[in-house]
Amino acid sequence: MPVFWLSLLIVAVAAVGFVLARGRALAAVDGDRRHLHSLPNYYGWNAALKVLTPAFALLFVWLIVQPIWMNTQIAGALPDTAVSEDSTLALVMSDVRRVADGLDLAVAQGIISETNAAAIEAGATDVRGVLAQAGVALGSDVDPTVLAAAQSYRSLSGVGDAAMTVAVLLLALAGMGWALRQTTAEFRARNVVEQGVRAMLLFAASIAILTTVGIVFSLIFNTVEFFRIYPASDFFGSLTWSPSFGGGSELGIWPLLWGTLYISLIALLVAVPIGLFAAIYLSEYAGSKVRAFAKPTLELLAGIPTIVYGLFALLTVGPLLLSAFGRDGLNWMQAGTAVMTAGLVMGIMLIPFVSSLSDDIINAVPQAMRDGSYGLGATQSETIRQVVIPAALPGIVGAILLAASRAIGETMIVVLGAGAAARLSLNPFEAMTTVTAKIVSQLTGDADFASPEALVAFALGMTLFIITLGLNVLALSIVRKYREQYE
Template sequence: MPTFWLVLILIALSVAGFFLGRNRALVSANGNTKDLHSLPSYYGHNVALTALVPALALLAIWLLVQPVIIESRVSSMIPEESIAEGSNISLVMSDVRRVAEGLDIAVAQGAMTADQARNMRADLADIRSRLGEVGVALGSEVRPEVLNAAQTYRSMSNTGNTVMTVLVGLLALGGFAWSYGRTHKDFRARNVVEQGIMGLLILAASLAILTTIGIVLSMLFETRNFFGLHSWTDFFFGSTWAPNFRGDSDLSILPLLWGTLYISVIALMVAVPIGLFAAIYLSEYANKTTRAFAKPLLEILAGIPTIVYGLFALLTVGPALVSFFGQGEGGVLGVEWMTGATSVLTAGLVMGIMLIPFVSSLSDDIINAVPQAMRDGSLGLGATKSETVRQVVMPAALPGIVGAILLAASRAIGETMIVVMGAGAIAKFSLNPLESMTTITTRIVSQLTGDTDFASPETLVAFALGLTLFVLTLGLNVLALYIVRKYREQYE
């Protein structure tokens, strides 16, 4: 049974359990709700949640674990000598999954029977012709061992799905029967339901924490593998980034770190003044009508996808900078300082525009959190509006604004699409903002793009870069939160 229909059946059973459980509680109290320990809805929620939640939990765990187990067993069936040179087991397994999906389509559309899909081993020509009838092409590279593995993969997947459907259905029915059977007017349904909701909330919070831990551990393990193949001194203290998948690579993070910080600084030089001035105007000078109109328009920038900003950098900002700083005598300055549309300045300007609503929104909230009594006291002593803003409001809000700027900096450091399309792909040390450079995030994308072998340092370096970037942004976030918390303790 497809997972979608199984989920719909579970939801339908849960809805039915709600009404049946509520009705059973009312019947046990002869229709008098005052005789019930809890409100009638609690009895219905108890039956609904008991039937739905454990079954959905089992379904989610099964869907996560089953593919891992099947792929592990099927991959062990493929002999190492059958893996072509330049390929790896992950590529072979992708072929296995593709062939297995083709067999499923052929069986579903009647091109072959389930027994034929399961038992045909050697006649690849016959199988190709049958799959061709339903528009599935195997290609010429499918070997008998791949077909054998695909048939095993399909068989194990179908068996696993059948067992999953049976177990999930039995668990849902068992939960329904158990909770419905103990539904009675004296049953403390409210206590049980509230404890169950509390457990779900704790589980949700734990999943967020466990996911973060899992991300960090996955990067740590792969980073450890990288440093087992490449010198850590060259990575942290080298001066050249020159990956070569044939060996003898120079993989130093310093040129990438320089490009990342350089672009981020330019972005903050654009975003901080504009965003801060916008926040001061909206919070201190604008009337309610202007604020209600301007603030949503300003925050629209935050909802624009970063790929759109990248296109804006590549097609508009970059050519505009070239027309001003480049093109020889045809340029505005008459000097060819910039030869291409991609540069540090291009990416920095567009990234700064992207960060404006981030800085302005946080700063606006922080400035509004300054107690009104401080403003009134300053104005009562004879200070003007501008003097009050400069000498009272801004010093009081400064710690929170600094925290907002640090959060914006961590956002800039982690940006990818804008620098991919606007900054170029050259890793080097340079102070010229009109030259192309690259960043850590861009190199991570580049190193993991394509059919690469995860046993080579040129691929594993992406995890070392990611872990370094994670530590850098985590440090900025922790520092920002510390500053904001200190500010809140002082003025709340």
């Protein structure tokens, strides 16, 4: 049974359990709810939670464990000849899953029957034709070994899905039966439900921490594997980035790190003055009507997808800069993709980050400080320059650092606006690339995770993670110090 329909069935069982438990509680006291320990709905929610929580927990664990177990079983059954010299086990398993998914899709679309899919013995060309009709394209003929493994994969998948459906539904029904057995007039349903909700809230609060820990460990393990096969001295000591999946790669990080910092610097030079001046105007000069309109409008920039900014850089800003600084102008620029193009557009994207945070920080400065300045004869501009901005400066610095970490992690604007050249240059009108752009390029397609050319993406990601984490910690510490001082 598909996961969607199985989930709906679990919810339906929970709804039935809610109604039955609520009715059973009322029936236990002949309809007089005053004799119940808790309100009738608490008995219903107790039944619903005892159905939903274990059933969805088992479903979640099953969906994670089953693919891992299936891959292990199929990979262990593959003969040694299935992995050729120019391939790896990961690529072979990718083909197995693709063929199995294609056969499932062909059955769903009625191109072949389930019987034919299970017993297909046609040649490789016919198999490719069936998959092509289903919309699955393969780069090469289907090897008989891969086809047999795909059929075994489908068989195991069918058995696993059926077992999952039965196990999950049985657990849901067992939970409902347990809740109905507990439903008596003396049962403390309210206490149990509140403890269950508290546990769910604690789990939800822990997801962010667990996700961060998972990200860090995944980066660490793959980074260690990369440095095991590629010297760290070459990664941090080389000034050349020249990956080659055929061997002989030079994977120095400094050209990528320089492009990242250079583009981020230009973006901050655009975003910080504009964002800060906008925040000063909105907090100190603008009237309530202007502020009510301008602040949400300015913050709309933060909601625009970064791919739209990338297209804006590629189709609008790049050609404009080329017309001004290219062959028709000062002849400084050879193409529309350059550091300046990506930096300008990224700066526009960062304006709401700087302006919104700075506006909130400036408004948090106590009005008594302004009144004291006015009482000493200072004008409004003098008060802003000499009182408000110095008082808000720690928070503003924190906002700028948060914007910097956002700029360092940007990808789509760089891919479309800055080009793909890894070079060390001071010319802002040349094409360069960043760490994030190369992470994407190194992991695009069927990557062989046993090669340094693919694993280098994790070392790049770990380096970027440490940089942005340091900026975020520094920004939060500055903001915390500011809040302790002025709140």
